Amino acid sequence: MTPELPDDELMARIARGDVFAYTALVQRHLPRVYRTAHRMLHDPSEAEDVAQDSFARLWQNAPRWNGGGAGVAAWLRRVCANLCFDRLRQRGRWSSDEAPDLADPAAGADRTAAQAEIADMIEVGLRALSDAHRAAIVLTYYEEYSNRMAAEILQLDIKAFESLLFRARKKLAVLLTQGGVLAQDLELFA
Known part of the structure; x- marks a missing residue:
């Protein structure tokens, strides 16, 4: 089953168009990517968009994935942070939305x-x-x-x-x- 495979193996399968491998990686990393985006943007809707964009880039870049380094998790968080910085620059700072009460x-x-x-x-x-x-x-x-x-x-x-x-x-x-x-x-x- 794909969920137990290491990230690099899943990336190799995604590069070949394996949707199940992609789904496994999304399930594994989505919560943390979303939380990072939400904390940086303070907007659940924008955080969802950034998370989706991050995973769309993962799909697009899978054929060029080399493996090694800090891995898929770090790459996703870097993409997420950069997308958040782009949105913050576009809107000129924070929105007035509050973070959810936890x-x-x-x-x-x-x-x-x-x-x-x-x-x-x-x-x-x-x-x-x-x-x-x-x-x-x-x-x-x-x-x-x-x-x-x-x-x-x-x-x-x-x-x-x-x-x-x-x-x-x-x-x-x-x-x-x-x-x-x-x-x-x-x-x-x-």
Whole structure:
């Protein structure tokens, strides 16, 4: 069955027109590609479009796939990030749409309200960051990529990425402090 095959083998099959291999890769990687796009664009509809465009490019580029490197997952995330950057440039920044509320249903009402308030402030802070700073934060903290993987997705060397991430965290910390969020407030998410 195709879902258990490694990504490179699925890419070889996709290059030969195997729709089942393509479906297996989409099922394997779509959730993370969509989440990355949604976090960067804050628009579910645009995130769906970016995810579809990312996988359309995967289909188109399958015959030229060489394998190796960081793999299909990193390539997809790089394509996704670039498509998000293109959309952000086209619209001139963030839309006013809010990210969906992802509060823990098991948490108490007070804790849930505090988490939602802080999450809103974090979202406002993310919107105020430059596209590159936002991407560094999203890939590292929301998508939990290693610094090396995030650097590859953004097409940076590791030192440049770590410098970018340091500046992004510093800027976000300033913005959150200005909004009244303290370091101990973030412990609500632990």
